[in-house]
Amino acid sequence: MRILHTADWHLGRLFHGTHLTNDQSHLLDQFIDLLADQKPDVIVLSGDVYDRAYPPVEAVELLDETLARIAIDHNIPMLIIAGNHDNPSRLEFGSRLMTDRGIYLFGRLTSCDTPIVLQDADGPVTFYLAPYCEPAEVRAHLQDDAAVCFDSAMRSLVGRHQVNGRSVLLSHSFVHGGSVSDSERPLSIGGADTVSADHFLPFSYVALGHLHQPQSFNGGRVRYSGSLMKYSFNEAAQRKSVSIVEIDAAGEIQTEEFQLTPRRDMRVIRGTLEELLQRPDDYGPRDDYLMATLLDEGAVYDAMGRLRDVYPNLMHLERAAQLEGDGEIRRASDIVGKSDLDLFNDFMQAMTSSEMTPEQTEVFVEVAEEIRREEREGTS
Amino acid sequence: MRILHTADWHLGRLFHGTHLTNDQSHLLDQFIDLLADQKPDVIVLSGDVYDRAYPPVEAVELLDETLARIAIDHNIPMLIIAGNHDNPSRLEFGSRLMTDRGIYLFGRLTSCDTPIVLQDADGPVTFYLAPYCEPAEVRAHLQDDAAVCFDSAMRSLVGRHQVNGRSVLLSHSFVHGGSVSDSERPLSIGGADTVSADHFLPFSYVALGHLHQPQSFNGGRVRYSGSLMKYSFNEAAQRKSVSIVEIDAAGEIQTEEFQLTPRRDMRVIRGTLEELLQRPDDYGPRDDYLMATLLDEGAVYDAMGRLRDVYPNLMHLERAAQLEGDGEIRRASDIVGKSDLDLFNDFMQAMTSSEMTPEQTEVFVEVAEEIRREEREGTS
Known part of the structure; x- marks a missing residue:
């Protein structure tokens, strides 16, 4: 069969x-x-x-x-x-x-x-x-x-x-x-x-x-x-x-x-803003769904707007390294792949400088579970 | 056939x-x-x-x-x-x-x-x-x-x-x-x-x-x-x-x-609060879906709560005559059967003491039509 x-x-x-x-x-x-x-x-x-x-x-x-x-x-x-x-x-x-x-x-x-x-x-x-x-x-x-x-x-x-x-x-x-x-x-x-x-x-x-x-x-x-x-x-x-x-x-x-061939592939492109703007042919089909990782160190002006003129389906933009207020380097990889609980814990720690207590964790899990169920039941 | x-x-x-x-x-x-x-x-x-x-x-x-x-x-x-x-x-x-x-x-x-x-x-x-x-x-x-x-x-x-x-x-x-x-x-x-x-x-x-x-x-x-x-x-x-x-x-x-027989009929009962409370058997099956029209002239206390003890599916209550602030008698029949446009016009008149202009009517109709369409398309 x-x-x-x-x-x-x-x-x-x-x-x-x-x-x-x-x-x-x-x-x-x-x-x-x-x-x-x-x-x-x-x-x-x-x-x-x-x-x-x-x-x-x-x-x-x-x-x-x-x-x-x-x-x-x-x-x-x-x-x-x-x-x-x-x-x-x-x-x-x-x-x-x-x-x-x-x-x-x-x-x-x-x-x-x-x-x-x-x-x-x-x-x-x-x-x-x-x-x-x-x-x-x-x-x-x-x-x-x-x-x-x-x-x-x-x-x-x-x-x-x-x-x-x-x-x-x-x-x-x-x-x-x-x-x-x-x-x-x-x-x-x-x-x-x-x-x-x-x-x-x-x-x-x-x-x-x-x-x-x-x-x-x-x-x-x-x-x-x-x-x-x-x-x-x-x-x-x-x-x-x-x-x-x-x-x-x-x-x-x-x-x-x-394998089925998508109408538009979903890809990540990396380069400085100038590279991405000047040499688009190096980065594959321009109308794919793209995320761009900018390698520029300094300030860039209206990167999204300028890149979209070249890559119409650019969906997301990130900087390879982004300077935070306190000088700590924070990368997208710090977030990607983390659970909601971990992310919320990070947030609480950043706000209160202490870990969540078991009671707080329990409350968070309860509320998050409820939201998850409601989404499935379509009651929200 | x-x-x-x-x-x-x-x-x-x-x-x-x-x-x-x-x-x-x-x-x-x-x-x-x-x-x-x-x-x-x-x-x-x-x-x-x-x-x-x-x-x-x-x-x-x-x-x-x-x-x-x-x-x-x-x-x-x-x-x-x-x-x-x-x-x-x-x-x-x-x-x-x-x-x-x-x-x-x-x-x-x-x-x-x-x-x-x-x-x-x-x-x-x-x-x-x-x-x-x-x-x-x-x-x-x-x-x-x-x-x-x-x-x-x-x-x-x-x-x-x-x-x-x-x-x-x-x-x-x-x-x-x-x-x-x-x-x-x-x-x-x-x-x-x-x-x-x-x-x-x-x-x-x-x-x-x-x-x-x-x-x-x-x-x-x-x-x-x-x-x-x-x-x-x-x-x-x-x-x-x-x-x-x-x-x-x-x-x-x-x-x-x-004719199909409903689980509960939908009926309107009329009487003073005392009559409705004292002689419920005069008013048909108590657990029907009921609207009560109270004939009392003066103030009544917690009519809904008291009536619900007797009529558990009392859905709505109204007074036969309700005195408004300006002494004008206003009846439910002034509202029932009126279109949304007429009701809104009444409201505007009460608020501004003048009829809606043709331009205002047009705006109201446009917005109301949009809401009606969205309801059907399920986009709202």
């Missing part, structure tokens, strides 16, 4: 205030072309279909159009699970009315008790569904008090099934040891949010979503396909792709990656 | 801060029961499925569940058009994937060029679709400059079809001379928003939505089924229903109304 694995489309995403719908549409056109070329038997999309609980109209239209092309024009079944950016109930709307057409949408854990079985010439392949959900939801639905964190919740979710024969798990989770990018929203603030790859041993293949960089574990049997496109500048060097996974009669797998 | 006509469900509506989902769900259960009893060949829902562009999760779940019961459990086709409260693109999501199951969702005008033809023993019945849309959209889509107002837009929309044989039009519009309720959102601020019933002469039956009171025109061939339930206290005396319309082989119609 040939499985086309993709994840983290994030339709409706804003990037530095710019809607990426045209970029996403451009990539999904190629995705559709790939179907004709590669003739997969099934498509799996492992969560974060949309970027937010209330996606903009353009994102809804793009998904609607894409699903229609997949199901009606190409007649290929597709399994979709919700990620932490999707609202589970909204994503599931109409799902029971679309299964005849081969589109399977799984948002709520309560919809995922029964796996989906697809057949090929070698017999059945069973697809298990694990959309993103909080440990508390797993605890409530399975009535299993052991599901206290993401890791134990995954053990409970997987453990309830007798996994035999050729099997695939779709999961939107953070595997321990995985490489993060800047564009993933943390699953938990200040708590453990990873799961062990050991839980995934029973499956022929585990199609993961959440981490935006393509990467694999357990000898390739556990895999993040990576996001549809780059969603932050620290992904500039990544090569985004979708994966075709071939499962043979014995349940052995072979994987091939297919 | 037996057509079950309903409209204006307004799923997700808030009533004085209270979610009506349980009430709507209670009525839709009866609606489903009616399908088994009356065995309609098709259901038509003439707009305002949801109450707003971004409906709450509970409303999405209720519609999802209801459509699944209609299509899967009862296997009855259903045609749905968008009303002025629905977002056209969001409502249409997945529509092409649901038609195999007999669910037809029409939001955007561009999706409505081709009518739907259903068959019964007497031959075909053609269903034309006219979801709510602004005259400007009609002008753009039909490239017809004559569509300058709602009335001329309807003439253009209907005029493009050669209507022959048995035919039904679904439309969400305001027929000239129709009786309004307090719970409809105006289609236009300060402009003409009605359409002539004459445009509807070519059809065997016109299934309308928008006005919440059941009512008919053209000898019953043009009909508002009315809303699913009462959505304002000025509808207290209305009898809400859904209609079964039987079209015979010759295109003649017979209509029967079916």
Whole structure:
């Protein structure tokens, strides 16, 4: 069975205030072309279909159009699970009315008790569904008090099934040891949010979503396909792709990656203002989404405005070294990759000259968790 | 052909801060029961499925569940058009994937060029679709400059079809001379928003939505089924229903109304505070949604709090006559039924002692129109 694995489309995403719908549409056109070329038997999309609980109209239209092309024009079944950016109930709307057409949408854990079985010439392949959900939801639905964190919740979710024969798990989770990018929203603030790859041993293949960089574990049997496109500048060097996974009669797998070509690449350029202005041809296509790191030491005047005349999609500008008031050198790398908790702690330290107390940390985590939940439920 | 006509469900509506989902769900259960009893060949829902562009999760779940019961459990086709409260693109999501199951969702005008033809023993019945849309959209889509107002837009929309044989039009519009309720959102601020019933002469039956009171025109061939339930206290005396319309082989119609029983009725009670507190049994079921008109002349203390001990769902309280600062008697009836423009004009007059100038009126209409559009597009 040939499985086309993709994840983290994030339709409706804003990037530095710019809607990426045209970029996403451009990539999904190629995705559709790939179907004709590669003739997969099934498509799996492992969560974060949309970027937010209330996606903009353009994102809804793009998904609607894409699903229609997949199901009606190409007649290929597709399994979709919700990620932490999707609202589970909204994503599931109409799902029971679309299964005849081969589109399977799984948002709520309560919809995922029964796996989906697809057949090929070698017999059945069973697809298990694990959309993103909080440990508390797993605890409530399975009535299993052991599901206290993401890791134990995954053990409970997987453990309830007798996994035999050729099997695939779709999961939107953070595997321990995985490489993060800047564009993933943390699953938990200040708590453990990873799961062990050991839980995934029973499956022929585990199609993961959440981490935006393509990467694999357990000898390739556990895999993040990576996001549809780059969603932050620290992904500039990544090569985004979708994966075709071939499962043979014995349940052995072979994987091939297919790169889609973005409408505009996302890149970082470095140089002095003069270099960037005078020799733009040295820096690749001018209308890519760019971040410029300026190497100038002294003052520069209206760098953004002048650079944008040359690079119309320059999104962000930073100085390699920026002198702070107290003379301390502060670099962007001091911020990138830090958790919200760490950043807030830094801020508190700068303001009060002392570390946050455990009580303060607890209050911060509580408030941040609440905001995170509200974002997903779309109540804010 | 037996057509079950309903409209204006307004799923997700808030009533004085209270979610009506349980009430709507209670009525839709009866609606489903009616399908088994009356065995309609098709259901038509003439707009305002949801109450707003971004409906709450509970409303999405209720519609999802209801459509699944209609299509899967009862296997009855259903045609749905968008009303002025629905977002056209969001409502249409997945529509092409649901038609195999007999669910037809029409939001955007561009999706409505081709009518739907259903068959019964007497031959075909053609269903034309006219979801709510602004005259400007009609002008753009039909490239017809004559569509300058709602009335001329309807003439253009209907005029493009050669209507022959048995035919039904679904439309969400305001027929000239129709009786309004307090719970409809105006289609236009300060402009003409009605359409002539004459445009509807070519059809065997016109299934309308928008006005919440059941009512008919053209000898019953043009009909508002009315809303699913009462959505304002000025509808207290209305009898809400859904209609079964039987079209015979010759295109003649017979209509029967079916009343659904609300979980809680919406009623107005009148009396002095003492009467209402002492003799609640005289005023019907205590847990209905109630508005109380107090007949007391003098001061009363904490009327709302005391009445709520007896009538837990008392939503609103008013005094029959309320003395204003200047001694002028001001009644609620001075406000009810007035347009936003009239109310604002009253306010300006009270503040400035002069009528609004034409320029001021224009500014008000412009701003109010913008707010109205944003509400529908869900951008605010």
